[in-house]
Amino acid sequence: MAMTQRITKAVIPAAGLGTRFLPATKAMPKEMLPVVDKPAIQYVVEEAVRAGLTDVLMVTGRNKNALENHFDRVAELEATLEAKGDTVKLEKVNESTDLADMHYVRQGDPRGLGHAVLRAHMHVGDEPFAVLLGDDIIDERDVLLTRMLDEQVARDACIVALLEVDPDSIHLYGAAEVEETDDPDVVRVTGLVEKPAKEVAPSNYAVIGRYVLKPEIFEVLERTEPGKGGEIQLTDALMEMAGDVEHTGGVYGVVFRGRRYDTGDKLDYIKAVIQLAADRDDLGPELRPWLAQFAAGFDQD
Numbered sequence: 237m238a239m240t241q242r243i244t245k246a247v248i249p250a251a252g253l254g255t256r257f258l259p260a261t262k263a264m265p266k267e268m269l270p271v272v273d274k275p276a277i278q279y280v281v282e283e284a285v286r287a288g289l290t291d292v293l294m295v296t297g298r299n300k301n302a303l304e305n306h307f308d309r310v311a312e313l314e315a316t317l318e319a320k321g322d323t324v325k326l327e328k329v330n331e332s333t334d335l336a337d338m339h340y341v342r343q344g345d346p347r348g349l350g351h352a353v354l355r356a357h358m359h360v361g362d363e364p365f366a367v368l369l370g371d372d373i374i375d376e377r378d379v380l381l382t383r384m385l386d387e388q389v390a391r392d393a394c395i396v397a398l399l400e401v402d403p404d405s406i407h408l409y410g411a412a413e414v415e416e417t418d419d420p421d422v423v424r425v426t427g428l429v430e431k432p433a434k435e436v437a438p439s440n441y442a443v444i445g446r447y448v449l450k451p452e453i454f455e456v457l458e459r460t461e462p463g464k465g466g467e468i469q470l471t472d473a474l475m476e477m478a479g480d481v482e483h484t485g486g487v488y489g490v491v492f493r494g495r496r497y498d499t500g501d502k503l504d505y506i507k508a509v510i511q512l513a514a515d516r517d518d519l520g521p522e523l524r525p526w527l528a529q530f531a532a533g534f535d536q537d
């Protein structure tokens with residue numbers, strides 16, 4: 237039996253301009269926006285590490301220095317906290333420093349998600365790898381990435397994460413055409429469309445921001461023409477892989493039924509902060525009754 241190689245590399249595209257959050261993102265990357273007290277990007281790196289992906293490549297761009305700094309040492313601050321004997325805060329500082337083996341590559345021209353993934357080719361080489369999009373936070377109590385990694389190894393295919401969404405929201409996502417398999421949590425993806433209108437969407441299975449890909453994706457991305465929005469779409473490259481099962485092993489979807497927080501737009505971001513804070517032991521007990529009272533006030537409007 238051939239030895240299966242353990243997947244260790246995660247690619248996190250983080251070159252977006254974050255214009256939906258202006259002016260907050262004028263001088264600060266959107267990935268650094270705090271979700272409660274941790275930058276959104278740290279949740280994503282933590283998730284990768286929990287799944288055993290300790291080699292993390294971030295695809296960044298101009299204005300993203302704060303990301304590199306966040307995952308690096310900060311000698312002055314560490315020295316000050318050490319001198320004060322404040323080990324609790326020191327631990328918080330070190331949490332992100334010691335997480336993973338971090339690497340960075342710049343995207344230059346932001347020409348789409350497919351283009352960002354292509355920038356990872358040199359670092360990833362000829363191995364399967366995961367892609368995690370920073371806008372999605374998956375609750376650490378729910379399993380997704382580990383399951384996707386297992387399916388990749390078992391099926392020798394590309395794996396996407398699918399979430400059933402309201403048909404009115406499918407135009408915000410890549411939508412998958414699927415066939416059942418013997419496993420209720422896994423479907424075979426027979427087609428993919430990037431951000432279709434509700435009327436033409438093949439299903440209400442939305443691709444969410446986790447992928448486990450075979451290195452063959454790079455060859456396909458090299459020749460993928462700009463698609464929706466004039467961008468090189470990962471969805472289009474995956475569509476080609478799904479259509480050529482013989483050479484690529486095809487594409488499968490792991491259906492996620494757990495808690496996902498979207499930090500990609502303002503309203504969802506606010507909801508994510510509230511949900512995660514309400515669940516926390518240090519904040520929840522005071523926040524939950526306050527929220528209930530606050531919400532009750534709206535009934536009178």
Ligand code: G1P
Pocket residue numbers: 349369371372408409410411430431442443444445469470471500
């Ligand atoms: C990207 C992908 C899309 C996917 C989504 C998940 O879109 O192109 O297929 O459904 O991420 O969050 P974006 O949200 O970056 O526009």
